[in-house]
Amino acid sequence: MDPSLLRQITDSEWRIEPHGKMRVPAVLFATAPLIAAMDAKVYEQIVNVASLPGIQRAAFAMPDAHWGYGFPIGGVAAFDPDDAGVVSAGGVGFDISCGVRLLLTGLEASALAPVRHALADALFHHVPAGVGSRGLIDLSDSQLDDMLGQGAAWALSLGYGVPADLDRTEERGVMAGARPDCVSDFARNRQRREMGTLGSGNHYLEVQRVAEIFSPSPAAAFGLRLHDAVVSIHCGSRGLGHQIGTEFLRDMVALAPSFGIDLPDRELACAPIRSPLGESYLGAMRAAINCALANRQIITHLVRRAFAEVLPHAELAVLYDVSHNTCKLEPHSVDGRPKQLFIHRKGATRAFGPGHPSLPESLRSTGQPVLIGGTMGTSSYVLAGTPDSERVSFSSSCHGAGRLMSRHQASKTWSGRQLVDQLAAHGILIRSPSTRGIAEEAPGAYKDVTAVVEAAESAGLSRRVARLEPLICIKG
């Protein structure tokens, strides 16, 4: 992106003043090198988002922003239903409630070393991953309804987890306002055999080592100790979320003219929050959030089972579970006035600051854990929400590194087999059903996640707590 198009406010904040059809400014949080490396499309897309009806304060782009569908990935936008605000399927994305869950193991990484090959094999055996994989359960219609309404709590009711897991999950594991009746038969059929599956693409399961602590106090509150082993799970609402995204995007595109909404880009398709289509989408999207929460809960159970086989003394506790493709109703302040706003976070993580009432008591003094995924060869990060994050970005932060290179280019540049060998030489074990899939997800195909989290901290979106390094990676 050409920085001369933007007005620089600080080292990590840039602004596009309202022009044309923009109703509010656009604010980009990034350092100069990240801005220079950002797609030009992000400029176009964030300007388009700033033009949507009912948008509040500004349209925001996180430091990892890149070209998305309608909204940029790394886009945040708040809409007021009392100001003709809209909800957008593209503003949530196809993989509804894709997110990251981090598990503590209570073990030092050194304890894993003698059994790391056995642990990698056990995880790969127990957690279904990749194209065509199937979960443990074949859901009946009534089970589907229960899962869509009750999320991770439904998984617990089947024995997949313990009550403490829910306390460490956004929404306590159950997204309120889900409407299973708004989920089509097509979406249900895609999910019947996919519960507890990892998926493919950039989704992964990683065993990691806590390699660096930046902030000892929140790290201690989170249970993170230097050199301990932790487990990250990155996946979403699987086929169900994809189908809901596809269907509502189609319907919103078709009905946009009837709402009098002028769409500069079809994928910006949206509907008034207070319309039958908007309400149906919100009900279905919340059901998909429950699907994702249940999915990560079942995978947690499978990870515990794999660990129990290899390391029977491990006690895996959920540190936290965040979703980074959502639209949620939240109280925020705009120009000093309290409002109930629909916050779209597309490739952005909620980052409530210390004292937020939605946080569990044990995390209330530190702020919300913000879990940032890396690649199978680079670091991941744990951050925490700041007192400033509400004022700066409606309590939102980045979500990952963001791609630098297309899949096509990556598969031409690297061989999956060679990558596995190179990573093994660095002590990282890879398990995957597809060598081409590994090549497409090569660490070099992604941007520098460290630069992204440094920019997020500099902008006041969240602060760094710990850095994690991969030891074992299961790729779909």
Place this chain on the structure above:
Amino acid sequence: MTQVEDSGARWEHFPHGADIGIRGIGPSQAQAFEQTALALTAVLTDPSLVLPRRRIAIHCEAAGPEALLVQWLNSLVYEMAVRRMIFGRFEVHLAGSALDAEAWGEQVDVPRHQPAVEVKGATYTSLFVGRSPNGAWVAQCVVDV
């Protein structure tokens, strides 16, 4: 990645930041749609590895050729997901706003197909159906993976 048939019909991929663009080219719109479906399969695996063990029928409708392409591809994504199948041969018939097709394929065989990535859905990004300057039909869009 490109594959050309005797009729001149062919498919190719084009780059997109995080995902993949798929393009079918053929002497007719229907053949361009068939080629785009092959390009879709090639996102997962080499279409020539897919054996035509089973045939399924697909019907879809949409207002306009571009919406119909998205609907056609999303119908295939759905069938692949629900049946755990992968398709390597297509026959498309178009009549107005309706598409009737047959797709031949088989169950996903992970060791043989080495499927790289699931397709989440067809998108409206870089969506185009129409004739190129040389008269050939082109049907393309980006798919989310």
